[in-house]
Amino acid sequence: MRFRHLLVLMPLVACAGTASDVELQPGADLPGDAGAVLPVGGSSADAGGRDGVADGGVIDAGTGVGALDAGTSVAPLDAGFLPLRTCTVPQVTRFAPSGLPLMETNPGAPVALYIDFAGGPHDGTVFGPYNRNGSPTTFDAQEQADIIGSVTRLGLYYAMFDVNVTTDPVVRQAARAYGWILVTEDASGGSAWLSTDAVGRPTEAQSYCGASSVRDADKSRRIAHELGHNLMLEHSGVWDQGAFYKWEDWPAWDMVYGPIMGGGGYGQRNGWAVGHNEADAVSIQDDMEVIRQRIRVAGGSATGWHADDFPDTQLAALCSGPNGTFVTPGSLDRPDDVDFFQLDWSGGDLVLEGTARDVSTAMLVVDVLQGTTVVGGLGSTPQLAAGTYVLRVRSRGGYAEIGAYDLRARH
Numbered sequence: 001m002r003f004r005h006l007l008v009l010m011p012l013v014a015c016a017g018t019a020s021d022v023e024l025q026p027g028a029d030l031p032g033d034a035g036a037v038l039p040v041g042g043s044s045a046d047a048g049g050r051d052g053v054a055d056g057g058v059i060d061a062g063t064g065v066g067a068l069d070a071g072t073s074v075a076p077l078d079a080g081f082l083p084l085r086t087c088t089v090p091q092v093t094r095f096a097p098s099g100l101p102l103m104e105t106n107p108g109a110p111v112a113l114y115i116d117f118a119g120g121p122h123d124g125t126v127f128g129p130y131n132r133n134g135s136p137t138t139f140d141a142q143e144q145a146d147i148i149g150s151v152t153r154l155g156l157y158y159a160m161f162d163v164n165v166t167t168d169p170v171v172r173q174a175a176r177a178y179g180w181i182l183v184t185e186d187a188s189g190g191s192a193w194l195s196t197d198a199v200g201r202p203t204e205a206q207s208y209c210g211a212s213s214v215r216d217a218d219k220s221r222r223i224a225h226e227l228g229h230n231l232m233l234e235h236s237g238v239w240d241q242g243a244f245y246k247w248e249d250w251p252a253w254d255m256v257y258g259p260i261m262g263g264g265g266y267g268q269r270n271g272w273a274v275g276h277n278e279a280d281a282v283s284i285q286d287d288m289e290v291i292r293q294r295i296r297v298a299g300g301s302a303t304g305w306h307a308d309d310f311p312d313t314q315l316a317a318l319c320s321g322p323n324g325t326f327v328t329p330g331s332l333d334r335p336d337d338v339d340f341f342q343l344d345w346s347g348g349d350l351v352l353e354g355t356a357r358d359v360s361t362a363m364l365v366v367d368v369l370q371g372t373t374v375v376g377g378l379g380s381t382p383q384l385a386a387g388t389y390v391l392r393v394r395s396r397g398g399y400a401e402i403g404a405y406d407l408r409a410r411h
């Protein structure tokens with residue numbers, strides 16, 4: 001099977017969504033962590049024999065150390081407790097002479113997904129670069145922010161896989177296999193080869209996508225879509241009376257969850273899906289399984305899944321976050337992944353938040369465990385006694401409800 005797989009989209013209406021990219025500018029906090037999670041000035045929940053500092057409900061691991069003010073990293077801990085970690089948001093530090101940010105979302109992974117913003121030839125056509133400032137050979141601050149946001153989001157769409165989304169051509173060349181997407185101003189849609197040997201075969205691993213995907217409400221989903229074709233995926237959708245409809249063309253579709261391979265429509269959440277596909281009206285396409293197997297075959301990855309950030313047999317420390325919050329980034333790296341964290345609680349009402357990071361489709365179940373007993377979960381647990389607890393993070397269990405998350409615990 002080897003055929004041209006063309007996606008032509010209507011030009012997108014206005015650029016209504018560009019503001020959503022701003023939150024991923026260099027130097028920003030973790031998305032969603034605007035630094036204002038905690039109530040100001042603390043509350044009477046600051047019980048438990050501590051120092052009485054009005055700390056806004058900061059968890060201090062029961063050490064008697066007061067507020068973690070902005071800039072204060074780690075509180076010392078009682079013997080036997082896991083130290084809190086200082087968790088920093090990775091910053092882009094490498095740039096090409098043109099100003100192009102050189103990024104890797106998962107260094108060392110056997111399959112590179114190379115996002116090429118510099119333009120170049122593809123299938124007999126030369127495509128221009130990503131360019132919104134009139135200078136095709138340099139990348140200014142706005143373009144850098146766009147690119148960093150785009151690559152970050154592509155890393156989130158592919159967070160559960162053993163792939164490295166990168167803008168660095170050297171990394172692509174060194175990878176065992178790669179997909180290659182030109183992001184260009186010269187197209188409004190996109191195109192990719194769909195073949196039995198796409199990623200892993202250089203002549204077929206390249207495709208292109210219109211640059212508006214980076215800047216509008218699409219949030220780079222169309223780039224993820226074309227890469228999906230390179231990883232052997234057909235369009236997902238619905239068959240009716242012998243005709244195939246992509247997701248956005250099917251009026252009865254649930255608009256909450258939009259399959260990445262469904263086309264150009266917008267769900268409130270966009271992610272991988274399992275269901276009927278354009279190849280025929282019979283087969284069921286399991287997106288994640290197709291991608292995973294392609295990574296195994298083309299890249300030699302053992303499982304195709306991303307390495308587990310917190311091994312299921314170990315207890316991890318929470319992060320001490322900025323401005324007195326605790327924002328702990330994590331990832332459900334496969335459907336049955338479980339991540340465990342230690343919570344040293346000073347007593348009082350516990351508020352636990354576990355959210356998908358930006359475009360991630362993770363849907364979390366978090367249990368507060370005392371021994372083997374569940375004593376709380378997401379949301380509010382009133383008057384939780386001081387002590388050491390375990391937070392158990394796992395998927396709600398729906399298809400593709402995995403990926404990057406942010407965990408917050410506070411009074």
Ligand SMILES: [Ca+2]
Binds near residue numbers: 333
């Ligand atoms: Ca994990």
Ligand SMILES: [Ca+2]
Binds near residue numbers: 309310311337338
């Ligand atoms: Ca784990």
Ligand SMILES: [Zn+2]
Binds near residue numbers: 005006225229
């Ligand atoms: Zn397509």
